[in-house]
Amino acid sequence: MGIGAWLEDRLRWRAADAFLRHKTVPVTRHGYVYYFGGITLFLFLVQVVTGLLLLMYYRPTADAAHESVRFIMARVQFGWLVRSVHSWTANLMVFWAFAHMFGAFFVRAYRRPREMTWISGALLLFITLAFGFTGYLLPWNTLAYFATKVGTEIVGAVPLIGHPLLVLLRGGEDVTEATLSRFFGIHVAILPALTTMVLGLHLFLVQLHGMSRPDARGPARSMAFVPAFVLREAMVWLLITGVLVTLAVLLPWPVGEKADPLASAPAGIRPEWYFVFMFHTLKLIPSHVLGLEGEQLGVIAFMLAAAVVLAVPLLVRDDGAGRASRVAAAVGAFGALYMIGMTILGYLRP
Numbered sequence: 001m002g003i004g005a006w007l008e009d010r011l012r013w014r015a016a017d018a019f020l021r022h023k024t025v026p027v028t029r030h031g032y033v034y035y036f037g038g039i040t041l042f043l044f045l046v047q048v049v050t051g052l053l054l055l056m057y058y059r060p061t062a063d064a065a066h067e068s069v070r071f072i073m074a075r076v077q078f079g080w081l082v083r084s085v086h087s088w089t090a091n092l093m094v095f096w097a098f099a100h101m102f103g104a105f106f107v108r109a110y111r112r113p114r115e116m117t118w119i120s121g122a123l124l125l126f127i128t129l130a131f132g133f134t135g136y137l138l139p140w141n142t143l144a145y146f147a148t149k150v151g152t153e154i155v156g157a158v159p160l161i162g163h164p165l166l167v168l169l170r171g172g173e174d175v176t177e178a179t180l181s182r183f184f185g186i187h188v189a190i191l192p193a194l195t196t197m198v199l200g201l202h203l204f205l206v207q208l209h210g211m212s213r214p215d216a217r218g219p220a221r222s223m224a225f226v227p228a229f230v231l232r233e234a235m236v237w238l239l240i241t242g243v244l245v246t247l248a249v250l251l252p253w254p255v256g257e258k259a260d261p262l263a264s265a266p267a268g269i270r271p272e273w274y275f276v277f278m279f280h281t282l283k284l285i286p287s288h289v290l291g292l293e294g295e296q297l298g299v300i301a302f303m304l305a306a307a308v309v310l311a312v313p314l315l316v317r318d319d320g321a322g323r324a325s326r327v328a329a330a331v332g333a334f335g336a337l338y339m340i341g342m343t344i345l346g347y348l349r350p
């Protein structure tokens, strides 16, 4: 029996092979957005590989964490490369997850029957942000320590469950070694497990429904998934690998000073760039608004915004004339501009 027939007997792989041979991808004006999900997926895979390598040397205790990261950067063969690629990729992955979300939004890929693809995607975006937030603390440096203090304080402003949530995250009232070990557990076990499940569902649904076609007008042109689309996507992945390695070589990720919990917070503490729009908004809100604490109001607004992102497919109902879609596009454009504007302001006026 040939190897092909042997495998077919056990895995029924020819069905998958036939599926891939018949799969097509629409050729449209905005065809580039079909690459964004694949880019995010590639960056996630890089994170898995580099993260596993980092695990071999990283030690999650307040005493040893910073030292172990310095050791990775200075002593471990190619340790500096692996860690710098991991840190750069984390940032690019957040960027592309947002780009993919806005891309899917503006081509209206959330419409029936892709509602669950969108919802699972939104969950993946939140998980990606949680990866960034928890990973940031792991080198246990001054910036990360105080940014985590501020970040978890903001979580504490969530109405009703804020304080219990803060204690749960920190492992006590303060940011201590307990926080480090919790963040480590969340970063290397809980979030990867969640991602595997949600990403599995997301990719399954993408295969089930195929890629959406934004406009029904015009001739329905398409290209073969294998090899045309796969080769193009592979070229993009290669290009990104080049960008990542260049960034890691020219700008190795800094280790910073070891955190000193007894020291006072240095001036200009700011979270990672992708949280700056929220951080700056909270700074601009007056301390009391309509009898509510300003920070609480801001946190409620962001929770509502997250709920709106999740519920996009349920909120935007096309009315046939496409008016609902146009209103949604305007709201989406406002959201994107708001995030960009607030991020820039956050950097100009720390």
Ligand code: HEM
Residues within 6 Å of the ligand: 033, 034, 035, 036, 037, 038, 040, 041, 042, 044, 097, 098, 100, 101, 104, 109, 110, 114, 117, 118, 119, 120, 121, 122, 123, 124, 125, 128, 199, 202, 206, 210, 211, 212, 213
């Ligand atoms: C870890 C994060 C994510 C990964 C790895 C990922 C991966 C993918 C991949 C590989 C595709 C197929 C190619 C494409 O259409 O670009 C896809 C499609 C899709 N994704 Fe994601 N995704 C992620 C996050 C998101 C987010 C944040 C959203 C929106 C909230 C989203 C919504 C969608 C939708 C609606 C489609 C179908 C697109 C269509 O049919 O045209 N995804 N995703």
